[in-house]
Amino acid sequence: MARPMLRRENPHPEQMQAFRISCADCYGYCCTALCFFKTDGFPMDKPAETPCRNLEPDFRCRVHDQLSSRGWKGCRAYDCLGAGQAAARLYRKDWREAPGTASEQFTVFLTLCRLRQIGWHLVEALQLLPAKPLWAALEAQLAENQRLAGQPAGALIGLDLSAHQAQVNPLLKQAAALTMQAAGGGKRCADGIGKRFRGELSGMDFSLALLIAANFSGCTFYGINLLGADLREADFSDSDLRGAFFLTQGQLNAAKGNRNTRLPEGLSHPSHWD
Ligand code: SF4
Ligand code: SF4
Known part of the structure; x- marks a missing residue:
């Protein structure tokens, strides 16, 4: 049905x-107003209202093409x-x-x-x-x-x-x-760090969940709440996220995926996925 x-x-x-x-x-x-920390995917700590050392006078990033290799994953996301x-x-x-x-x-x-x-x-x-x-x-x-x-x-x-x-x-x-x-669920999952998920996920509540390095490859999402979930290094390769909601581009940028990953309207494949 x-x-x-x-x-x-x-x-x-x-x-x-x-x-x-x-x-x-x-x-x-x-690159200036925000503070950042090593624990959040940066190679150094930086206080708020201080220009990053890589910010050029014309506001371009000196290491824009090497953010991943130089350890600036937080910027990439x-x-x-x-x-x-x-x-x-x-x-x-x-x-x-x-x-x-x-x-x-x-x-x-x-x-x-x-x-x-x-x-x-x-x-x-x-x-x-x-x-x-x-x-x-x-x-x-x-x-x-x-x-x-x-x-x-x-x-x-x-x-x-x-x-x-x-x-x-x-x-x-x-x-x-x-x-x-409506998706037949509402089951809460607050902690899925490194966990392997499989098949179709329906009506699950991942809001504010820790899903760092979780493996969702090949999964289909249907009525899945991802509001504020920490998706750093979570893998969405070959998965279908069109049934997920409250997902942002920033969350996707922090995750992994590939060109087969299907996304809800308004979101795009991060360039580093290729
Ligand atoms: S992401 Fe781009 S547009 Fe947004 S604050 Fe940073 S430099 Fe400005
Ligand atoms: S590394 Fe580049 S993108 Fe990241 S904060 Fe510094 S100037 Fe901005």
Whole structure:
């Protein structure tokens, strides 16, 4: 018997373009504003609001083509969902030309990152057919998300997103529960480090799960919640992820796969998979 469809066509295709990173139109915010640590896939620790030693004066990365071989896997995985170029558009001068605005620019970037992440998950939830009873509320929160993100830089500094997040989180949770239920499951798996999974996975809840180096090769995903799961080095070679939801490009970039891996709409094969 055919399984029920879990996704509809994306009602907000125009959003997908905005979520695509455009590093050439950005002032290297991720390489400067963020801190990183050896434990997260970097060869060194770096404090926040400090330029990486590999950041060129024109904001290009000196080791862009050798990130993996030089141990910068964390950079390879990072995806700001378009927050970088959105922040740069708000300033006429970059933080090097106008150092007095540097800290402010980084704060705006971080706020936009959070808004983009929330927006990505809202657009995703709006594609889930079992979440239909929630679509109106999700649309309202997406509109609010766009309103907040569209404010001038001055309003984004110090913007408290807790109220928005408090409205969105329960909706995403309900959308996930309805979708996993429709897939016949809801079984929780919080720890799958290094574990071998096989065959068809239905309705499983991997939200926030540790799935580092898990082996999903050849698996088919149906109604699988991957919200915030740690997928570093997880292997999705020859697997079909089209039935997974709340998966981001950053999670995929940190994982392994190949050109046979099938992805949900809006996500693309990381270049290092080839
Ligand atoms: S912040 Fe985003 S757009 Fe800017 S360099 Fe980093 S990934 Fe690229
Ligand atoms: S190694 Fe390159 S991509 Fe990574 S933080 Fe440094 S400049 Fe940015």
